[in-house]
Amino acid sequence: MRKRKYLKTVLGLTTLGILTIALTACSITPKKYDSKAKLGPQVHTTITGIDAGAGIMSSTQKVIPAYGLKEQNWQLQTSSTAAMCSQLQKSIKYKQPIVVTAWQPHWMFKKYPIKFLKDPKNIYGKAEEIKTVSRKGFEKDNPGAYKFFQQFHWNSNLMGDVMYQNFKGADPQTTAKQFIKDHPQQVAEWTKGVPDGNGKKVRMTYVTWDDAIASTNVTAQILRDKGYNVTISAMEAQPQWASIARGSADVTTSAWLPTTSGPLYQKFKNQVQVVATNCPGAKVGLAVPKYMKNVNSIEDLKK
Ligand code: PBE
Numbered sequence: 001m002r003k004r005k006y007l008k009t010v011l012g013l014t015t016l017g018i019l020t021i022a023l024t025a026c027s028i029t030p031k032k033y034d035s036k037a038k039l040g041p042q043v044h045t046t047i048t049g050i051d052a053g054a055g056i057m058s059s060t061q062k063v064i065p066a067y068g069l070k071e072q073n074w075q076l077q078t079s080s081t082a083a084m085c086s087q088l089q090k091s092i093k094y095k096q097p098i099v100v101t102a103w104q105p106h107w108m109f110k111k112y113p114i115k116f117l118k119d120p121k122n123i124y125g126k127a128e129e130i131k132t133v134s135r136k137g138f139e140k141d142n143p144g145a146y147k148f149f150q151q152f153h154w155n156s157n158l159m160g161d162v163m164y165q166n167f168k169g170a171d172p173q174t175t176a177k178q179f180i181k182d183h184p185q186q187v188a189e190w191t192k193g194v195p196d197g198n199g200k201k202v203r204m205t206y207v208t209w210d211d212a213i214a215s216t217n218v219t220a221q222i223l224r225d226k227g228y229n230v231t232i233s234a235m236e237a238q239p240q241w242a243s244i245a246r247g248s249a250d251v252t253t254s255a256w257l258p259t260t261s262g263p264l265y266q267k268f269k270n271q272v273q274v275v276a277t278n279c280p281g282a283k284v285g286l287a288v289p290k291y292m293k294n295v296n297s298i299e300d301l302k303k
Pocket residue numbers: 050053054055056057103209211256260261284
């Protein structure tokens with residue numbers, strides 16, 4: 001009897017021990033950033049990226065060999081903006097190292113303490129601008145809407161506010177309506193001399209990136225308020241450009257030029273038309289959390 005009880009206790013304690021070890025193992029968090037150690041191994045020589053169709057991904061594929069990161073087997077991990085941002089958030093929570101693809105305007109710089117890495121070779125381009133691009137012939141077929149798109153231009157701040165509202169969960173069309181209400185002067189400037197739409201069609205296309213969601217919904221809503229019949233269709237970047245080039249869509253407000261959307265622009269430039277710059281001062285590159293004090297340039301990734 002005694003022996004049995006003893007055995008039971010030992011067995012119970014052993015089980016408890018194993019369970020504790022297992023649980024601890026599961027909850028072990030990866031190591032914090034170590035400024036004295038080589039960076040590559042700390043992040044598995046991986047840059048956390050977004051969706052494969054993004055221009056920032058093709059630029060980053062050029063960055064890897066250009067900065068000698070290929071020799072160290074650095075790789076670019078494809079994911080999505082949402083997945084990348086949640087990875088970033090997790091890393092920041094535990095002060096772990098991470099290298100991400102980043103761009104501005106975007107709310108990530110408002111939400112997370114991160115910094116762009118210097119790009120001395122200018123692979124991501126020097127001065128990016130967000131441009132409005134239409135099909136050839138749109139101007140002739142719909143001069144009223146075209147005029148509006150020629151006049152539509154804002155800045156990172158205004159755009160950032162709209163994006164941040166959407167990020168916080170607001171419906172993009174509701175945010176657009178609120179923006180219009182709050183910025184009558186801007187809207188008046190953009191619609192100056194723009195005739196009533198009388199139900200004329202405008203087919204906009206966009207990729208579901210935050211900046212494109214913001215500018216597409218704001219411009220679509222302004223044109224709707226002017227009596228245009230605006231449709232907005234979300235698609236991947238390549239089909240988006242192809243549909244404008246083919247003429248099955250009219251216009252997009254989210255071409256990042258000259259570098260980020262550059263490869264697609266080059267491919268279709270004979271069939272499309274750059275209408276205007278709608279947001280100057282955009283920036284594309286790699287970023288890391290600010291606590292990675294020794295990493296300030298893409299060149300530092302090798303160290
Ligand atoms: N972005 C945001 C896109 C364009 C808008 C920079 C992630 C890209 O093509 O990379």
